[in-house]
Amino acid sequence: MSAENGKPSSGVLRRILRSLGQSDRRLLLLSAGMILLAKLCLAAAPRISGQITDMLADMAQGGTLDGTAFFRNCLLTAVLFLFGYGADGLVGRNMVRISERLVRQLRVRCQRKLCAATLGFLDAHPTGDLLSRVSNDMQSLAASLSSTVASLLGHAVLLAALLVIMLLTNPLLALIYVAVIPAGSALLLLIMKQTNRLFRRQNEALGRLNAIVSDTYGNHLLVKAYGCEEARQKAFEAANQTYYETYVKSRFFSGFTIPLSVIVSAVSFALICIAGGAMLIRGSLTIGEFQAFLFYGNMISAPLSSLSSSVNSIQTGLTSAERIYELLDAPEEPAGTPTHTPGSEERAGGIEFSHVQFGYRPGEPLLQDISFSISPGQICAVAGPSGAGKTTLINLLMRFYELWGGSILIDGVDARELPRAELRKIFGLVLQDTWLFDGTIAENIGYGRPGADMEEIISAAKAAQCHSIIEKLPEGYNTRVGGEKSILSEGEKQLVSIARAILSEPRILILDEATSQVDTRTEALIAQALANIMKGRTAIIIAHRLYTIRNASQIVFMTDGSIREIGSHEELMARKGLYCAMYESGSAE
């Protein structure tokens, strides 16, 4: 991932522009035009007001005041400021709209991508990384687009305009700013570079503090049980103190940028006063021009000091954008060429693996020439030590991954010839890692079949042995689950997931370690209920407790990506092979 370190490429800018709608691109252009005009107005205003001062000075020395010209200039100054700053507000509002619309669009696209990307891609990226792309990066992109882009452009335009107008008014005085302020800015950057080191140290200290607090809170029960609050307290206090010290240091030294900028503007102020004074004596400068120059001094320091931070912020935004676009570029599950139109024909649920080859990484085959078949209505168990390739079979069956070679036939039809969604509707899948989304329990069970009514949901829950558990919850089936807090235990979540799969009435049910956190008696009850519900349907069960699969009509025993033994429990036990050895040790581990 190139965006992790290093600078964002220029290509991402083009992509952002392309992502904006036509009307937003026009709005962006319009905003840029407004900024240009507005800054010119702001640069011109001090000159006009300087002229007013000249008129007044003239009058104070006994001259007459041209009432219309005076009034006209006052009005002009007021209008220039009104437009100059008013445009800032309008542009700000436009930029918020543009960036929020962009983010809205990117969010929807990211979500689509998350649902369409190959599982190979998703599995290869930690959840935290993906999540940070779609939430943190998204917000940083929005922030940088909505505020920094406009202000950076505005600052640049203003600087240029000020320089031109100052040079035109009085080149000598302009030179003072041209000489002093960049020198000061360079010094400022130097300090900032130094303080960056301190900030890094501060962040490290924060990280350590974070780790300690996380450890303590994560072990709240233990810490209390053992009464070692004090020992943890000591560790916490030490880290807290370190963070305190690094913070004071970094803030103190970064505070030096303030006096420095004070000095820079004071030096230029003093020089302008001295040189301006001399010019006033000689008469080569009017008092109004002098006033305008002092005003420019105030105006020019702000854009200069924020220029570097703006550039930084834009860089952060672009890096974020690049990380988002990287996600959007993720490979999608190939559409394939579904030649088989799903008809209404009754399919019984027979499965045939024929010479299947597969691996997760190129050049590292995991499954080699797997062939076996499951006849309709059969309960087939897959057993073997971890890493044998049991879950991989499911990944291939569901077409989460594409085969390297061979084929999988479902009721005689090659799985690749079926549209992916149709294929997946054949199966009801329950995984070991349960997934409940933020919603009520009823919604979570109903997820399996859109439009299911409450009665159907309850009967599915009963079959999965979780009806009585749900009834005991404070709001029964309307209790919210998922999200940050969860009131269900792992085992209970597994039961809810099983209910969901039961409700979807699949032709083929797949349980991948689906009852690993459930006690053996409940497991047996579920098996009984399933036997009733699944009558005539096919089921594939992966379990690490071999007791669970004892009643399967066929057991496929795998090690290291290949099938070692196939047969019923009795047949395999009689063979006294690997399965038998494992069974006797009591577990598949």
Added chain:
Amino acid sequence: MIRLLRRFLQKDAHLVAANVFFVAAQIAIQTFLVMQEMKNIIDRGVELRDMDFIYRSGGRMLLFTLLTCLCTVIASWLSARITAHLACRMRAECYRKVVSMPTALFAQYGESTLMMRTIADATQIQTLTINLMRTSLMVPIIIVCMLVLIFRMNRVIFLILLGVFVLTAAVLIFLGARSTRLFDLAQRKNDRISLLMKENITGARTIRAFSREDLEAEKMEAASEEAYRAAVLANRRICFLTPLSMILMNWAVVFIYAAAGSQLRARLVSISDLLLVFQYLGYFISCLAVIPVLVDLLPRASVSARRINEILDLDTEGSPPRAVSREGDAAGEIVLSHVTFGYHGAKNALTDVSFTARAGETTAIIGATGSGKTTLLALLMGFYAPDSGEIRMDGCPGLSYAPQRAQVFQDTLRNNITAYSESATEPQILRALYGSCFDEVLRQMPEGLDTVMAAGGANLSGGQRQRLSLARALCRQAGVYLLDDPCSALDARTAQTVLTRIREVLRGKTVIMVSQKISAIRGADRIIVLRDGRVEGEGAHGELLASCGEYRSIYETQHYLEREGEQ
């Protein structure tokens, strides 16, 4: 938020006062002295054509500037210290509160939000405070300095400026009024998006398996539309906050011009006075850059302050229920008599539970998921008090407890093992590692006991983490050991070894072991069978097989094989 700041700033009141003093001094020197020199240059230098005076005046300007810088540096140190100290104490107090929380309350909040309140929210307040102590503080001080100076100079101009300030304040209040609430709302909409995205990532397989991609897309479209609206709404007025105040401040110049004619003619004010006033205004305007920063910070900080206050206001004093009475000097006998307990508002989790765990014996508790095993352990550790009945522990020299899943600290293996028994000696550590069969894992570690564990135990398997948890419990020298299904994640062979070694290491200690597996507990001196929170049977393995139907049925589902083997 004000309450929170006041609470933590009180102790450093003298530092805050000093900070205010130096910031004020810096501004006063700038406005009263430095800028005054500019007026002098025009009034005397230019008027009298005295170039020498101008040079001297410029020199004084630079001198005063150095003085300002000195003040700034001191203020910079003060504000850094005040802020760091405030945040430091806030974190510490938050941390203490959380640690002393009763278990039920802790669970109610959840680890992640408490974490966030202790660290992230405190950092947010810290950022706001340093800003308040530095840039924001300048604004009112400059206003005061300006008004004082201009009041002395000319009353008309003073009134004009006063009017503009009042108008600007009114505009700011009007535009910013509901922004806190609106930004809060926008943030919540963003949080919802994050939650949905997380669901889409973690649920990739399930969503696809049920072909519900369209439903997920609909949810996201609705949520991002809402987030868009909330963001635009929150920013609608805020965008004009800075521009409007800038316009008003600059218009003040025009207003002053309008009034200046008559004042100049009446010699009530001079041109140099006007220049001075404009210079003040320019200085003030450059300080207004703080407004957008505050607009960004304040809503977030006030949300953070509310969350921190909520924790700090909790009354956790004396709340850990000391349900377990400890007396006598027998070596760790535990007696439960008629213990009934239910979690807040729910049905009873335990009903009329009575049994005695004799000193030096192993008592096992077996039962299905949800039969009350874990609740029983929580009561024994005193996390909750029974609703009725009594738990008595005689002369117990301390508890040790091994949960099923160990939290692994990002620290050396040694410190992980001795986390709760800091005085443990090397032989004690090694014995604990032996007892938990972790010694074989240790042998594969490159740096032995000094190997640093990855965050969250990422480099350990589930079984290894469980054994680490066990080792931690064994390392602690206690009279009573509570083991929560110590073999649940272990394969059969390792489990048997671990059980044998536990017996060896904990000889003579009172052990209470909870399990779902008969194989783990059949060797116990006494087995308690729990079902739906009630004691169904009590006795040794053989007795229970003969007398307890529940026990036999558990046995049958698990140990079909053994009977088969016997046949």
